Amino acid sequence: MFEISPEEWTAILLSLRVAAVATLVATPLGIALAWLLARRDFWGKSVVDALVHLPLVLPPVVTGYLLLLTFGRRGLVGGWLADNFGIVFAFRWTGAALACGIMAFPLLVRPIRLSIEAVDRRLEQAAGTLGAPPWRVFLTITLPLALPGVLAGMVLGFAKAIGEFGATITFVSNIPGETQTISSAIYSLIQTPDGDRAALRLVVVSIVIALAALVGSEWFARRAGKRLHGN
Amino acid sequence: MLRVEVSRRLGEFSIEASFASEGRVTGLFGASGAGKTSLINIIAGLLRPDRGIIAIDGDVLDDTAAGLHIPPHRRRIGYVFQDARLFPHLDIRQNLDYGRRMNRLAVDPALWARVTDLLDIGSLLDRRPGKLSGGERQRVALGRALLAQPRLLLLDEPMGSLDEERKVEILPYLVRLRDEANVPMVYVSHDAGEMRQLATQVVMLRRGRVVAFGGPEVLPSAAANPAG
Numbered sequence: 295m296f297e298i299s300p301e302e303w304t305a306i307l308l309s310l311r312v313a314a315v316a317t318l319v320a321t322p323l324g325i326a327l328a329w330l331l332a333r334r335d336f337w338g339k340s341v342v343d344a345l346v347h348l349p350l351v352l353p354p355v356v357t358g359y360l361l362l363l364t365f366g367r368r369g370l371v372g373g374w375l376a377d378n379f380g381i382v383f384a385f386r387w388t389g390a391a392l393a394c395g396i397m398a399f400p401l402l403v404r405p406i407r408l409s410i411e412a413v414d415r416r417l418e419q420a421a422g423t424l425g426a427p428p429w430r431v432f433l434t435i436t437l438p439l440a441l442p443g444v445l446a447g448m449v450l451g452f453a454k455a456i457g458e459f460g461a462t463i464t465f466v467s468n469i470p471g472e473t474q475t476i477s478s479a480i481y482s483l484i485q486t487p488d489g490d491r492a493a494l495r496l497v498v499v500s501i502v503i504a505l506a507a508l509v510g511s512e513w514f515a516r517r518a519g520k521r522l523h524g525n
Numbered sequence: 526m527l528r529v530e531v532s533r534r535l536g537e538f539s540i541e542a543s544f545a546s547e548g549r550v551t552g553l554f555g556a557s558g559a560g561k562t563s564l565i566n567i568i569a570g571l572l573r574p575d576r577g578i579i580a581i582d583g584d585v586l587d588d589t590a591a592g593l594h595i596p597p598h599r600r601r602i603g604y605v606f607q608d609a610r611l612f613p614h615l616d617i618r619q620n621l622d623y624g625r626r627m628n629r630l631a632v633d634p635a636l637w638a639r640v641t642d643l644l645d646i647g648s649l650l651d652r653r654p655g656k657l658s659g660g661e662r663q664r665v666a667l668g669r670a671l672l673a674q675p676r677l678l679l680l681d682e683p684m685g686s687l688d689e690e691r692k693v694e695i696l697p698y699l700v701r702l703r704d705e706a707n708v709p710m711v712y713v714s715h716d717a718g719e720m721r722q723l724a725t726q727v728v729m730l731r732r733g734r735v736v737a738f739g740g741p742e743v744l745p746s747a748a749a750n751p752a753g
Contacts, residue, residue, distance in 0.1 A: 416610055422597040423569055423604040424624035424673045431598075434623075438614045 298495060304471050305479035306499055312387060312475055313455035316395035317448055320402055324447060328406035329432065349461075350400040358464025361393055365465070389466040390473045394455035397462075402451030409443020410436060442518045449511035453504055476500050527551060527677065527711065531567055531577030531587070540564060540733040546711075550703050552724030553713045554744065560733040561713045565679045568711065569604050570597035581677055598627070603670030603678040603708070607685045609662040611654035617665055618650040624673020637672065643705060644668045644698055660691040664698060671706060678710045684719065692719075699723055717744045 298306070330336070331343060349357050365372040365383040375381040383389035413436050421431045437444070459477040466473040468482060480496045483489030532541040540560045553561045566572040568579055570586065573594055579587040581602075586595045603624075611620050621641070625632070641647040644664045654662060663683050670678055683699070684692045696719070703710065703723060712723055720727060721741050729737035729744075737743040 414610075416606070416608070417612060419571055419597070420604070420606060420610040421612070421623070421627070423571070423600075423602065424669065425598050425601070425627040426623075427596075427598050427627075430627060434627075435612060 296495065296498075298499070299492065301470060302479065302492060302496060302499075305474050305476050305496065308387060308390075308471070308473075309456055309475040309477075310503075312390045312394055313452050315388075315391040316398060316455040317402070317452045319391070320395045320399055320451060321444070321448055324399060324402040324406055324451070325437070325444065328403050328410055328447075329436070331403075332407050332410040346403055347400045349397050354397065354458070354460025355464050357397065358393060358461035361389075361396070361461065361465040365389065365392065383466070385466050385469060385473060387466075387472055390462050390475060391455075393461040393465045394458045397458045398451035398454040401454050402447040405443045405447040405450065406440065407443075409440040409446075412443075413439045442515045445511055445514045445518065449507050453507055456500065456503060456507075526582055527568075527709070528578065528580040529564070529568065531564075531574035531579065533563065533567060533572065533574045533577075535563060538733060540567075542728075542730065542733070542735050544728050544735055544738050546726045546728070548709070548724070548726030550710045550712050550723050550725045552720045552727040552741075553711060553730060554715070554717070554720050554724075554727050555730035556715055558732075559715075559730040561715075561730055562681055563733075564730070565604075565681055565711055565713055568677075569602050569679055570595060570600050601628075601674070601676050603673055603675030605663070605666050605670050605678065605680045605683050607682045609654075609659075609666040611657075611662055611665055611669070613654050615654075616650070617646065617652050617654070617657075620654065620665060621646075621650070621669050621672050624669060628673055630674060636674075640668050640671050640706075643701055658691070659687050660694045663687065663695055667698065667702065671702075671708065675708060678706075678708045679713075680710060681713045682715070685714075696722065720744055 327342075327346065331339065362384065363369050365375075367373060367376055367382065367384050372383060375383075381388075383392050417435055417439070418431050421435045422428075426434065457477060458475075459481065462473070462475060463478050463481070468474050468478040470479075474482070476496050476499065480493050483493035483496070526545060526547050528545045530543040532539065538560070540563055542560070542564055553564060555561055563572060567574050567587070574587055574589060576589050577587065578585065578589075585593060586600055587593060612623065615623070621637075641650075644667055646661070646664050646668055649657060649661060649665065654665070657665065667683070680699075684695050687695065700722065712720070714720055721744055724741055727737070727739060727741055727743050728735055
């Protein structure tokens with residue numbers, strides 16, 4: 295029963311790659327945005343906040359279609375990127391990473407924002423009086439103290455990216471070896487007459503990945519927590 | 526010389542304070558709510574005055590008329606907070622070294638040895654702030670501020686959160702600091718006894734206004750209540 299076929303391996307590795315790239319690219323952006331939302335007041339802040347959360351409440355197929363309109367070859371941004379930089383998202387694994395990144399973004403930003411809000415601003419003030427300019431206060435005080443939240447956000451984002459289905463399949467379709475992730479492979483297998491066993495194998499694999507991510511983040515968070523609380 | 530001539534509204538309360546002090550330790554004395562902490566926050570640059578001037582030795586840090594406000598990290602003013610505010614994710618050595626790194630100062634083993642000896646914190650270096658007593662934490666906070674090599678040190682009731690026993694433990698260090706550290710200080714307290722032991726000049730504050738300025742003799746006698 296548990297012989298994973300080469301096609302299944304391809305889907306598994308692709309999923310891991312798509313989710314990892316999506317998470318790693320989204321994390322710095324997410325940290326910057328979380329900091330802005332947590333620490334700065336600016337015009338249009340509630341609009342930005344709503345936009346970040348939009349993928350969470352929109353039907354994924356809508357997000358996928360909007361991505362296709364924007365980043366497709368004939369889309370406004372997609373056409374420009376293809377003409378000027380040769381970067382193509384549509385029907386490529388990079389497009390899957392983009393879709394997963396956008397879908398995962400709200401889940402990634404939220405814990406980071408909460409943990410930045412929880413950092414004692416009086417410590418940041420103290421760092422300032424010791425000569426640290428704001429960006430160094432952020433790097434040496436705020437970010438390390440918010441680290442458990444950053445890790446939590448990354449794990450949530452990664453889990454979401456691994457499981458993403460609707461936006462991805464709408465935007466980049468379901469091409470084996472290029473855009474067929476675990477989710478879309480399971481979807482295809484379920485629709486094939488004798489695909490049940492293979493589908494079940496991939497279900498087990500995705501459960502294992504999800505559990506490993508959760509256990510890993512728990513371990514990191516505990517270590518970080520110990521470090522932060524001075525023990 | 527520290528020159529302060531500022532006004533600042535804070536809701537119902539307002540501060541209007543002027544003084545110029547040459548003293549080694551300028552005491553800001555007054556009851557809680559007299560505006561002492563707000564005033565040193567203005568000196569530190571953490572709070573901007575609505576109007577006025579802050580200058581140290583002719584170097585202007587705030588001048589609202591000229592639109593000048595030097596941010597806290599460029600003032601070279603050390604600040605010891607009532608609640609120490611050690612960085613919990615760094616050990617004591619890293620806490621002490623923080624100001625030197627941020628100001629890109631050269632490593633100075635002689636200064637390091639002098640400060641850690643003066644404050645008796647050499648044995649704490651590998652510990653975490655969470656493992657220290659209140660008095661130890663406050664001594665480390667003093668050392669951390671000194672090692673950033675400030676030109677002025679602000680101390681906001683550094684013994685305020687300590688019980689009597691700990692206060693007795695800290696006070697001699699503050700006296701040594703005054704006599705040996707060679708950094709002018711502004712010392713905030715509502716305790717006349719403490720002030721008498723430390724301050725060389727006293728600014729008495731009441732409801733945001735300077736009501737007396739002079740040597741320690743302007744402090745109320747030991748039996749009287751602090752100014753309200």
